[in-house]
Amino acid sequence: MADGRFIVFEGGEGGGKSTQQRLLADRLRGLGREVVVTREPGGSPRAEQIRRLLLAADSGDLDPRCEALLFAAARADHATHVIRPALARGAVVVSDRYLDSSVAYQGVARGLGAERIRELSEWATDGLQPDLTLVLDIDPRVGLARAQDTNRLEAESLAFHDAVRAAFLGFAAADPHRVRVVAADRPVPAVAADVMAAVTAVLGEGGP
Ligand SMILES: Nc1ncnc2c1ncn2[C@@H]1O[C@H](COP(=O)(O)OP(=O)(O)OP(=O)(O)O)[C@@H](O)[C@H]1O
Numbered sequence: 542m543a544d545g546r547f548i549v550f551e552g553g554e555g556g557g558k559s560t561q562q563r564l565l566a567d568r569l570r571g572l573g574r575e576v577v578v579t580r581e582p583g584g585s586p587r588a589e590q591i592r593r594l595l596l597a598a599d600s601g602d603l604d605p606r607c608e609a610l611l612f613a614a615a616r617a618d619h620a621t622h623v624i625r626p627a628l629a630r631g632a633v634v635v636s637d638r639y640l641d642s643s644v645a646y647q648g649v650a651r652g653l654g655a656e657r658i659r660e661l662s663e664w665a666t667d668g669l670q671p672d673l674t675l676v677l678d679i680d681p682r683v684g685l686a687r688a689q690d691t692n693r694l695e696a697e698s699l700a701f702h703d704a705v706r707a708a709f710l711g712f713a714a715a716d717p718h719r720v721r722v723v724a725a726d727r728p729v730p731a732v733a734a735d736v737m738a739a740v741t742a743v744l745g746e747g748g749p
């Protein structure tokens with residue numbers, strides 16, 4: 542049986558996370574791998590219920606600490622009921638967002654503290670870390686124009702989105718083996734090629 546691998550797409554709105562996730566899943570299935578495509582917030586039935594609370598347009602008065610705890614609570618359920626079982630079967634789990642999104646949005650841009658929010662999520666998931674995090678990096682001015690669905694977080698100011706972008710770039714700079722930046726302001730196939738190269742390297746790690 543193949544070893545499970547946990548791959549995460551991160552980055553701001555409209556960078557192409559959903560697009561690249563679909564393409565990567567198709568490529569990996571073509572190689573004969575079981576792929577579990579999932580997303581955050583959500584990914585499990587209970588966590589999807591929390592997602593509806595978090596993204597509802599009428600939750601604009603959501604307390605930032607309540608928001609951070611709800612994200613962590615959803616992640617705990619997702620990790621326990623979807624991600625860990627899939628990895629144990631040898632699947633490749635490809636998630637649209639995970640822990641670094643909480644650190645970038647709630648910890649840095651919302652100002653709750655990067656360390657505190659990272660620790661909260663690490664506690665919530667009992668330390669479940671991705672094997673590879675791919676940051677699809679794009680100027681928010683371009684990304685927000687691309688993104689079709691508007692939700693509560695997309696309605697934040699450009700300064701907020703600039704802070705989110707800088708946070709993701711900072712994670713990659715601090716830990717370049719774990720977090721890889723992919724320039725997302727290029728044609729879809731060029732982005733996909735860089736994604737596949739990074740993922741291929743991680744699939745081979747620890748192998749024969
Ligand atoms: N490299 C690209 N160049 C131009 N357009 C792109 C590219 N990648 C994706 N798009 C288009 O941009 C839009 C947003 O892409 P996608 O939904 O994949 O991004 P996302 O990061 O998942 O966005 P969101 O944060 O809103 O979920 C879609 O219409 C998609 O077809």
Ligand SMILES: [Mg+2]
Binds near residue numbers: 558637
């Ligand atoms: Mg998306």
